Amino acid sequence: MRIIRHPEKSKLYHPVVALGTFDGVHLGHRKIIEAAVRFARKIKAHSAAITFDPHPQEVVAPERGLHLLTTLHEREELFTQVGIDAVAVIKFNHRLQNLSYSEFVKSYLVKRLGVRWIFVGYDYAFGKERTGNAEVLKKSGRKYGFGVTVIPPVKVEHHIIKSGKIRGLISSGKFEAALHMLGHPYRITGKVIKGAGRGKEMGFPTANLKVDKRKLLPAQGVYAGFVEGKKCVVNIGSRPTFGADHSLAEVHILNFSKNIRGKILAVDLFHRLRDEKQFSDVAELREQIKKDVARSRRM
Numbered sequence: 001m002r003i004i005r006h007p008e009k010s011k012l013y014h015p016v017v018a019l020g021t022f023d024g025v026h027l028g029h030r031k032i033i034e035a036a037v038r039f040a041r042k043i044k045a046h047s048a049a050i051t052f053d054p055h056p057q058e059v060v061a062p063e064r065g066l067h068l069l070t071t072l073h074e075r076e077e078l079f080t081q082v083g084i085d086a087v088a089v090i091k092f093n094h095r096l097q098n099l100s101y102s103e104f105v106k107s108y109l110v111k112r113l114g115v116r117w118i119f120v121g122y123d124y125a126f127g128k129e130r131t132g133n134a135e136v137l138k139k140s141g142r143k144y145g146f147g148v149t150v151i152p153p154v155k156v157e158h159h160i161i162k163s164g165k166i167r168g169l170i171s172s173g174k175f176e177a178a179l180h181m182l183g184h185p186y187r188i189t190g191k192v193i194k195g196a197g198r199g200k201e202m203g204f205p206t207a208n209l210k211v212d213k214r215k216l217l218p219a220q221g222v223y224a225g226f227v228e229g230k231k232c233v234v235n236i237g238s239r240p241t242f243g244a245d246h247s248l249a250e251v252h253i254l255n256f257s258k259n260i261r262g263k264i265l266a267v268d269l270f271h272r273l274r275d276e277k278q279f280s281d282v283a284e285l286r287e288q289i290k291k292d293v294a295r296s297r298r299m
Helices: 027-042 056-060 072-082 101-112 134-144 163-171 175-182 282-298
Strands: 002-004 016-019 047-053 086-091 117-121 147-151 186-193 207-211 221-227 230-237 248-253 264-275
Touching: 016 027, 027 047, 027 072, 027 117, 027 147, 047 072, 072 086, 072 186, 101 134, 117 134, 134 147, 163 175, 175 186, 175 264, 207 264, 221 248, 221 282, 230 264, 230 282, 248 264, 264 282
Parallel strands: 002 086, 016 047, 016 117, 047 086, 117 147
Antiparallel strands: 186 207, 186 264, 207 248, 221 230, 221 264, 230 248
């Protein structure tokens, strides 16, 4: 898969594209992208996903303090799993924010990318003040010679899958419900930094992850996950037993003893084991960690 940071027509010739920000690359997004991939293979063309970085809301409404389900790198890795040929990353800034939908279509989709066909979700909006939509794209397609397919909403238990809904579920501790909508484990990526060493003292050494500040960390608690093919237990929270008051991610990798400080780890969380709680002493905490590790090992 090719990553194209500055889309130009010469880099992708008449591609079939899935258009959106695709934060989370959830089941609804996957349906759009997979449809583009299938159609591209059918007509023997290249497929591409168009995404934006930073997330448009970070530029348009920074006061909302949006936290991402996926960083750009995480998004790109998920695109790979869907089988897309290329990812075109469009830098979102105030200039792009103020482009009319007709200017965006002409400048980016037609002149820079030379699109052959576009796949979008039913609620896709673009252009200044989000005045462009799927119907506008179809009208533009007739003018410039590209086709448009609109993908209907995808539902889980009668709820339409949307990135905002998933963010709410993850933040409120309804982790399994969020995973049902995502369709994949929730990844957190970060650099291993020096910690206080308390986990090692208790017999459960942890890697302390410095995660991108824009990334949405799940609700405080203990999670089961995988890292580099090995099972792990991840604590996300403030370590109340030790009087700490800042949120962080600590990863205990089962049957692992290498020094990985400074390394970038990608941790895939697939189950929420329990809430974070304050224990009366370190011995009680150690016993609970043993139970967490045993549960994770069995899963």
